[in-house]
Amino acid sequence: MILTAEIRTRLSPDFTLDVRFTAPPGITMLFGASGSGKTTLLRCLAGLHRPDAGRVTIGDRVVLDRTAGIDVAARERGLGYVFQHLALFPHMTVEHNLHYGLAHFHMSVRRERTREIAASFKIAHLLARKPGEISGGERQRVALARSLVTNPRLLLLDEPLSALDHVTKSRIIEDLRAWNAARGLPILYITHSHREVFALGEHVIALKGGRILAEGTPQEVLEMPAHEPLAQLAGFENFFDATVMTVRSSGGTMHCRLADSDAELEVPLARTTEGAAVRIAIRAGDILLAIEAPRGLSARNVLKGTLTSIQREGATMILMVQAGAPFEVHVTPDACESLSLVEGQPVWIVIKTRSCRIVSTGSAAQPL
Amino acid sequence: MASLDWSAIGLSLRLAAIVCTVLLVIGTPIAYWLTFSKWRWKFLVESVVALPLVLPPTVLGFYVLLAIGSRSPVGRAWEGWTGHGLAFTFEGLVLASLLYSLPFMVQPIGAAFARVDRSLIEASATLGASRVRTFFRVTVPLSVEGIITGIVLSFAHTLGEFGVVLMVGGNLPGTTRTVSIAIYDHVQAFQYDEAKATALFLLLFSFVILALVYSLTRKPWAVVPNA
Structure with missing residues (x-):
């Protein structure tokens, strides 16, 4: 039927x-x-x-x-x-x-x-x-x-x-x-x-x-x-307007600078050109948090910032980190406790290249 | 102890029972229509039904008297059919009481219909039930309290009416002399013992009926929300 x-x-x-x-x-x-x-x-x-x-x-x-x-x-x-x-x-x-x-x-x-x-x-x-x-x-x-x-x-x-x-x-x-x-x-x-x-x-x-x-x-x-x-x-909490700075076709990546900020993110290659405006979506659960400067990681994006707020919602801790732009990060209550996180402390956020999604806006939308 | 005025009591009970039965039959479809109709002028009908709640009984009785008098078409038609007029008869009393007690039947039943969860009625439709089947299997069983309230209120209201009866029925023993009028007469004639006995009877009777009804309509099927 x-x-x-x-x-x-x-x-x-x-x-x-x-x-x-x-x-x-x-x-x-x-x-x-x-x-x-x-x-x-x-x-x-x-x-x-x-x-x-x-x-x-x-x-x-x-x-x-x-x-x-x-x-x-x-x-x-x-x-x-x-x-x-x-x-x-x-x-x-x-x-x-x-x-x-x-x-x-x-x-x-x-x-x-x-x-x-x-x-x-x-x-x-x-x-x-x-x-x-x-x-x-x-x-x-x-x-x-x-x-x-x-x-x-x-x-x-x-x-x-x-x-x-x-x-x-x-x-x-x-x-x-x-x-x-x-x-x-x-x-x-x-x-x-x-x-x-x-x-x-x-x-x-x-x-x-x-x-x-x-x-x-x-x-x-x-x-x-x-x-x-x-x-x-679909549960993407973070959206950033950004400008494409460099396109590395061979590596399948490109670098984007977030609007009104000097923070840069390495993101997957998309059909676009240098200087173009794009929008980047990142799930809050895909962002890692560190209380010391992390080293030797495969993840390409490590940004230093400040933990500005901690809120609990059910079994999820919702953290806001100011790192050039405001990032929403979700961690478990246990993780929050074992790191002894407090508002105002310096933190590093770690984002894999593949966790960054390029979403188009307005008329530039590409079909799926 | 003076004897009770059984003739007046019997007449009142008979009047209330007849009016109540007829109102149940005609008031239920009116309540259904008022609840579910989407007609834009529906409020006019609602207002007409509710008029007896605000009009003085004498005003209503006066118009009914005019309407059933031997000079009105209704009165003439009735006279041609039965051989006697409607005014100052038991039948005229029934007609006036129907109008007077209509809102007491329609409003509680309509309110009960409106409280029935619309999704239950829609669920019934998606399960293949006709409107009639939905009405008798879903809407009515879930409106039982409102229906009982309507019956009790219209019965009690008819039993206790005074102004309309006096205007339309007059005071003919055995024909239009209801309990409330009998009590009034006794008081006017300083027959306080008779008045006391009849009034007490009416008081106790009304209390027993109400107590019975309320004890029987204690939410027979309460649903526990999200238990």
């Missing part, structure tokens, strides 16, 4: 969702910040929101074609939808939630299908309970099972696992993959987390401002982000 979609809908004077894509069997991640149009896209596919224009086919069935006047109602599209907050019916037991989509089947068929799906998603022991009486992870499993028990032709997941820890999440995804292995449904999975994109996706569509920014494998889309908005989504 393959999903093809072409959707245009104006939600406000300054926001229009305008996308065209194909989703093959398997998981396709819809990746973007909040407000990028992910949920609206899913609602258009499900028939919960009528777009201004567009055409959607699931397999060989046309479920939406505004020019031809086709708009199949949500209840007749034959798809599974797992809502962000799951939308399990709180007044029904798990079993009755699973039965709900099977109303037109005989009771014996309902029981049989429910038994099968409950086994696949490991919720057979929960059938007599109500959604308020089971854990968050169990509820996610029930919601998935409820949307799949009807044998849909397309599965739409709106960040259903965002509240779960990694272990629980990956177990549920394993069960979903196992279930889908023989069926080959297209599964659209909304997320705003680049970790989830790497962990779950085979195919990624990155959305920004209602448009598709990039499409491909997670590596293609996230590892080499040529577009700055995507780089920000």
